[in-house]
Amino acid sequence: FPHPSLPHAMANRSWLLKLAVGGLSRASCRYKSTQPPAKSVTDEQVQKLLTRMTGLDLDKVFKTRREPLSQPLYKLVDEHQLKKSQMETVQRARELLKMPPVLPQRKEKGELIQDDTKLAGLEDTNVVFTDISQTESNSSRRIVVREKNGNLRGATWDERDRMCQIYFPALGRQLTLPAMLQGNDLARLLKEQRHKEVLERANIQCEPDSKDYIRVHHMVYDDIDQRGLYDLLRSTRHFGGLLWYLMTRQLLKGILEEMLEKNLMEDAIDLVGLFKLCYPDHEPSKSLTKAGKKCVQEFCEHQGWTDLAALASTKIDGGEPRSAQAQ
Amino acid sequence: MSVRIRLALHGCTNRPFYHIVVAPSKFKRDGRHLEQVGSYDPLPNTNNEKSVALNIERIKYWLSVGAQPTIPVYKLLGMAGLLPIHPRMYLEAERARNAAATKSKSSETESTESEPQPKTA
Numbered sequence: 001f002p003h004p005s006l007p008h009a010m011a012n013r014s015w016l017l018k019l020a021v022g023g024l025s026r027a028s029c030r031y032k033s034t035q036p037p038a039k040s041v042t043d044e045q046v047q048k049l050l051t052r053m054t055g056l057d058l059d060k061v062f063k064t065r066r067e068p069l070s071q072p073l074y075k076l077v078d079e080h081q082l083k084k085s086q087m088e089t090v091q092r093a094r095e096l097l098k099m100p101p102v103l104p105q106r107k108e109k110g111e112l113i114q115d116d117t118k119l120a121g122l123e124d125t126n127v128v129f130t131d132i133s134q135t136e137s138n139s140s141r142r143i144v145v146r147e148k149n150g151n152l153r154g155a156t157w158d159e160r161d162r163m164c165q166i167y168f169p170a171l172g173r174q175l176t177l178p179a180m181l182q183g184n185d186l187a188r189l190l191k192e193q194r195h196k197e198v199l200e201r202a203n204i205q206c207e208p209d210s211k212d213y214i215r216v217h218h219m220v221y222d223d224i225d226q227r228g229l230y231d232l233l234r235s236t237r238h239f240g241g242l243l244w245y246l247m248t249r250q251l252l253k254g255i256l257e258e259m260l261e262k263n264l265m266e267d268a269i270d271l272v273g274l275f276k277l278c279y280p281d282h283e284p285s286k287s288l289t290k291a292g293k294k295c296v297q298e299f300c301e302h303q304g305w306t307d308l309a310a311l312a313s314t315k316i317d318g319g320e321p322r323s324a325q326a327q
Numbered sequence: 328m329s330v331r332i333r334l335a336l337h338g339c340t341n342r343p344f345y346h347i348v349v350a351p352s353k354f355k356r357d358g359r360h361l362e363q364v365g366s367y368d369p370l371p372n373t374n375n376e377k378s379v380a381l382n383i384e385r386i387k388y389w390l391s392v393g394a395q396p397t398i399p400v401y402k403l404l405g406m407a408g409l410l411p412i413h414p415r416m417y418l419e420a421e422r423a424r425n426a427a428a429t430k431s432k433s434s435e436t437e438s439t440e441s442e443p444q445p446k447t448a
Contacts, residue, residue: 113408114408116412118417118420118421119406119412119416119417119420120420120424121420121421121423121424121427122416122419122420122423123377123406125371125375125376125377126375126376126377127376127377127378127379127406128376128377128378128379129379129380129381129403129406129407129408130378130379130380130381131381131382131383132365132380132381132382133382133383133384133385134382134384135384142383144407144408145376146406146407150420152406152408159376162374163378166378167380
C-alpha cells in the first residue's frame with residue numbers, strides 16, 4: 001500500500017510499481033526505466049560523491065601482476081622520504097581510479113553526399129576513402145565511401161572505427177570486436193566473475209559512446225546488480241560508472257543492502273546524498289529531513305524497504321569510518 | 328618533365344599494393360619520390376571494400392603548385408569527391424553495365440536451351 005507520506009505516488013506509475021514489489025526479492029525488483037537526473041555525471045558534486053564511494057584500496061589498485069623480470073630495487077630512506085613516497089603512491093592510485101567518460105550512444109552517420117548513379121557498374125565493391133592528414137583527429141577525420149551504385153556517402157561509425165584503426169592504430173585495439181565481448185564468451189566470463197577484465201577490454205576496444213561499449217557495460221552492470229557482486233568493482237575506476245547506471249535506473253536496493261551488510265555507513269549516506277542531488281523533485285528527496293546515518297533509515301522507509309530500514313537502524317550506532325578502511 | 332601524383336606499385340607477386348606518391352616523371356615508378364601522400368589497395372578486404380588513404384592536405388598543396396595526377400590517381404580523387412569525375416569513368420561504367428546485361432541475357436538463353444525436354448510417352 002502506498003506509504004502515507006507519499007500522497008503523490010498514485011500520479012507516478014513507476015513509484016507505484018516500486019512500492020508494489022518492495023517486499024519481493026531483489027531479482028524481481030528489476031525494471032529498466034531511465035529517468036533523466038537533475039545533475040550530469042560530470043558535475044563536480046556528483047563526481048566527488050562517486051569518487052568517495054569508489055574508495056581507495058591500495059592493495060587492490062596495485063595488485064601484484066605479471067611484468068617483465070627485473071632486479072628488485074631496495075632504497076634506504078628516512079621517515080620524511082617514506083611519507084613522501086606513500087603520498088605519491090596514493091596520488092598515483094587516485095589517477096588510476098579516475099572514471100572513464102559516461103556518454104549517450106552516438107548518433108548514426110552515413111549521410112548521402114552525392115547521388116551519381118551513372119557510375120554504377122564501375123566498381124564491384126565499395127571504395128572507402130580515408131583522409132590521413134596529420135592535423136586531423138580521429139573523431140573529425142573525413143571518411144567517405146563510394147558505393148557500388150555510384151553514390152558517395154559519409155562512412156558509418158563501424159567503417160570509421162575500422163579505418164581509423166587501420167591507419168592510426170590504437171594500442172591494444174583489434175579491427176574486429178573481440179569474442180570475449182559478445183555472446184557465449186561474454187556470458188562465460190561473467191559467470192567466472194571476471195567483470196573487471198571485460199570492462200577493461202571494452203574500454204580499450206570501443207569508444208565510450210559506441211553501441212558495443214554501452215551494451216557490454218550495461219550487461220556487466222546488470223549482472224553485478226542481479227548477483228550482488230558490487231565488491232568486484234569497488235576501488236576500481238568502473239565503480240563510478242556502475243553507481244551512475246544504478247542511480248539513473250533507480251536500482252538502489254541491492255547496492256544499499258550490500259553497503260549496510262558490509263558496514264559501509266558513510267558510503268550508504270553518500271548514496272542517499274547522490275540520490276537527493278540527482279532527483280531533488282522526487283518524493284523521497286523532498287521528505288528526507290534527517291541528516292547523517294538516520295537519513296539512510298528514513299530513505300529505506302520511504303522506499304518501502306522495511307528489511308533494509310531495520311538493518312540500517314541496527315547499524316546506526318556501529319559501522320567503521322571510511323578512513324579506517326583505506327590503507 | 329613535370330611533377331606527377333601517381334601510383335607506385337609495391338606489394339609482392341599476385342598481391343599488388345599501391346603507394347600514391349608525388350614524384351617527377353623522370354624518377355622510377357617505384358623509386359625515389361618527393362613525398363608519399365596515400366595508399367591504394369586494389370584487392371577488396373574481408374568486408375568487401377577497397378581502402379584508399381589520401382593525405383588531403385598535402386594533395387591539395389601539390390595540386391596548387393602544379394602537380395599533375397595520372398589517370399588512375401585522377402580517377403581515385405574523382406571517386407573520393409576531391410576532383411570532378413573523369414569522363415572516361417562514365418564511359419567505362421556504361422560499358423561495364425552493358426557487358427553485364429548482355430552476359431546475363433546470354434546465360435538466361437543458355438539455361439532455357441539446356442533445360443531437359445519433357446519425355447513423350
